Amino acid sequence: MHVLLEYIPLIVFLIVYKFQDIYWATGALIIASAIQLLFYIVKKQPIPKQTLVFFVLILAFGGLTIALQDDAFIKWKVTIINLFFASALVIGYYAFNKIILKTFLGEAIELPDKVWLKLTWSWASFFTLCAVLNWYIAFHYSQETWVNFKVFGLTGLTFIFAIGTIFSLYKYIPEEETASDESNQAEK
Numbered sequence: 001m002h003v004l005l006e007y008i009p010l011i012v013f014l015i016v017y018k019f020q021d022i023y024w025a026t027g028a029l030i031i032a033s034a035i036q037l038l039f040y041i042v043k044k045q046p047i048p049k050q051t052l053v054f055f056v057l058i059l060a061f062g063g064l065t066i067a068l069q070d071d072a073f074i075k076w077k078v079t080i081i082n083l084f085f086a087s088a089l090v091i092g093y094y095a096f097n098k099i100i101l102k103t104f105l106g107e108a109i110e111l112p113d114k115v116w117l118k119l120t121w122s123w124a125s126f127f128t129l130c131a132v133l134n135w136y137i138a139f140h141y142s143q144e145t146w147v148n149f150k151v152f153g154l155t156g157l158t159f160i161f162a163i164g165t166i167f168s169l170y171k172y173i174p175e176e177e178t179a180s181d182e183s184n185q186a187e188k
Contacts, residue, residue: 006051007155009033009058014151022071022143026062029074033058057081075138078150082131089124093117111172119165126161130154 009032017025033055040047061077064070092100101123102116111119134154138146 006036009036010151010155014147017147022074022147023066023069025147026065026071026074030058030062053084054081071143072139075134075146078134078154079131079138082127082134086124086127086131089120089127093120109169109172111169115169115172119169122165123161126157130157133157 009029012032013025013029016028036051037047037055040051057077057080061073061080064073089100092098099113099116099120101120102111102113134146134150137149137153141149
């Protein structure tokens with residue numbers, strides 16, 4: 001449910017863009033993101049930090065896009081978000097001696113610190129690649145190409161990279177968990 005909720009503003013952005021223009025789509029993105037925050041407030045659930053960061057950036061860059069009628073601001077938002085995540089992973093480790101991915105996922109899966117560090121570098125590199133790709137496509141191709149890349153390309157790349165990450169970590173899952181998962185699947 002949480003994952004689906006995260007993609008609703010993006011879907012709203014795409015639909016409005018297809019029927020209107022980038023400015024209407026940006027306004028719809030801001031409104032959909034605000035509604036997303038309201039959902040958490042109404043449900044009395046804590047707002048995920050990532051959702052709050054996205055909203056602030058969408059509000060800032062989206063507001064500038066609409067106010068100045070310049071789509072460059074909304075295009076830069078994607079690059080900045082990806083660089084933010086890459087920087088957070090690297091700075092977290094070097095400045096604070098903290099493996100951020102372990103902090104968030106350590107309860108779900110147990111891994112040696114060496115593997116957590118490798119995972120950190122992999123994701124930091126991936127986010128950096130996404131930032132560079134977004135910048136390149138945003139400022140070297142048409143607006144429509146960029147919108148399609150933002151919605152489908154980056155989402156697809158992230159999905160594929162996440163699946164690859166899961167497969168690479170499969171060997172670290174204890175055998176009893178794997179065996180119980182397989183027996184649960186067989187029973188269904």
